[in-house]
Amino acid sequence: MAKLELQNLNKTYTPKVVPVKDVSVSVEDGEFLTLLGPSGCGKSTILRLIAGLEAPTRGRITIAGRDVSRMSPGDRNIAMVFQSYALYPHLSVYDNIASGLKLRGKLSGEEIRQRISEVSHVLGLDELMSRKPGQLSGGQRQRVAVGRALVRRPDVFLLDEPLSNLDALLREHVRAELKQLFEAQNTPVVYVTHDQTEAMTLSTKVAVLSNGSVQQLASPQRIYTHPANQFVAGFVGSPQMNLLTLPCQGQYALLGDTKIPLPAGITAPKQISLGIRPEHVALVGDEVPQAVTVQGKIFLVENLGMQNLLSVQVQHQQAHQIKLRALLPADHKWDGEVVSLALPLDRIHWFDVETGDRLNP
Numbered sequence: 053m054a055k056l057e058l059q060n061l062n063k064t065y066t067p068k069v070v071p072v073k074d075v076s077v078s079v080e081d082g083e084f085l086t087l088l089g090p091s092g093c094g095k096s097t098i099l100r101l102i103a104g105l106e107a108p109t110r111g112r113i114t115i116a117g118r119d120v121s122r123m124s125p126g127d128r129n130i131a132m133v134f135q136s137y138a139l140y141p142h143l144s145v146y147d148n149i150a151s152g153l154k155l156r157g158k159l160s161g162e163e164i165r166q167r168i169s170e171v172s173h174v175l176g177l178d179e180l181m182s183r184k185p186g187q188l189s190g191g192q193r194q195r196v197a198v199g200r201a202l203v204r205r206p207d208v209f210l211l212d213e214p215l216s217n218l219d220a221l222l223r224e225h226v227r228a229e230l231k232q233l234f235e236a237q238n239t240p241v242v243y244v245t246h247d248q249t250e251a252m253t254l255s256t257k258v259a260v261l262s263n264g265s266v267q268q269l270a271s272p273q274r275i276y277t278h279p280a281n282q283f284v285a286g287f288v289g290s291p292q293m294n295l296l297t298l299p300c301q302g303q304y305a306l307l308g309d310t311k312i313p314l315p316a317g318i319t320a321p322k323q324i325s326l327g328i329r330p331e332h333v334a335l336v337g338d339e340v341p342q343a344v345t346v347q348g349k350i351f352l353v354e355n356l357g358m359q360n361l362l363s364v365q366v367q368h369q370q371a372h373q374i375k376l377r378a379l380l381p382a383d384h385k386w387d388g389e390v391v392s393l394a395l396p397l398d399r400i401h402w403f404d405v406e407t408g409d410r411l412n413p
């Protein structure tokens with residue numbers, strides 16, 4: 053058992069630079085936590101705090117119940133994979149993988165050979181063991197860096213954007229490899245990325261961060277279906293969720309000339325923020341139960357291969373413009389520029405205009 057716990061973790065550099073604010077998260081054995089957020093939100097700082105490369109200003113880090121907050125990195129039994137891979141250019145693949153173990157100095161030569169051979173086999177590196185990093189592709193270097201982490205059998209794995217130097221195709225391939233690999237380990241993993249596809253596909257849970265604070269901590273599915281606030285709603289999902297600020301009239305929000313009933317329990321405000329994902333906007337005529345319809349004029353069609361992304365200007369009496377995007381399967385046809393869109397009520401997210409908080413359950 054090597055549960056990792058972050059308790060009220062804070063890091064302050066200057067009064068104005070506080071990259072980690074009261075972060076509390078636990079990661080059990082076999083759990084894969086992704087820290088997801090835009091550049092500068094504090095992801096790498098959290099990882100560096102866990103690794104011991106930085107000291108927290110406040111709060112505690114425990115591994116298997118043991119407080120490691122003030123321990124040196126070498127005593128924490130954590131393995132970290134960096135974005136840059138950080139391989140030794142003058143050493144062979146074998147020696148690079150062995151480097152973590154040799155430094156620890158507790159294993160015999162035979163044990164070291166045994167562990168490296170297991171890891172190289174799992175990662176498909178057997179043929180490359182005598183090469184130097186300069187003679188490897190990006191994907192192979194990345195595997196060596198992961199191998200060096202695996203061979204240590206650490207209590208916790210930390211990975212800082214390990215796929216960001218790979219091209220799109222290779223990234224997809226290595227992502228699937230990593231998923232299989234870490235599913236087979238029964239060790240907590242903390243993974244940092246700003247790529248939501250990686251977060252959604254790899255993780256058992258995701259912490260979405262903004263400005264050093266956790267905005268939502270939940271399963272990838274929950275974050276997609278029930279974003280806790282407007283930031284999470286806008287950050288997770290591609291194409292991005294439609295987010296519209298609408299006036300209210302009684303228990304209805306007004307989208308152009310369409311009245312959309314607010315769910316019971318929401319006290320009618322003056323204005324409300326409506327969210328709906330492009331993939332949930334359909335064409336009228338498709339079988340959509342319990343939907344409101346909105347008329348609009350298509351001003352852009354983007355062909356994404358499997359789907360078409362339609363940008364539609366909603367038709368209404370008021371002066372300001374309202375735009376909606378709809379993601380339709382490529383075989384769905386429409387006639388002319390004017391279309392009727394169906395917005396299923398159970399797919400609509402409501403947010404407080406002031407705080408951004410989610411209003412529907």
Ligand SMILES: Nc1ncnc2c1ncn2[C@@H]1O[C@H](COP(=O)(O)OP(=O)(O)OP(=O)(O)O)[C@@H](O)[C@H]1O
Binds near residue numbers: 065069090094097
């Ligand atoms: N040593 C430092 N001294 C002062 N400020 C720092 C230091 N390290 C990081 N910061 C600041 O802390 C904030 C968070 O940085 P961090 O690297 O954790 O973000 P990130 O989410 O990992 O970003 P990215 O995705 O761009 O790597 C940034 O505003 C950064 O400029």
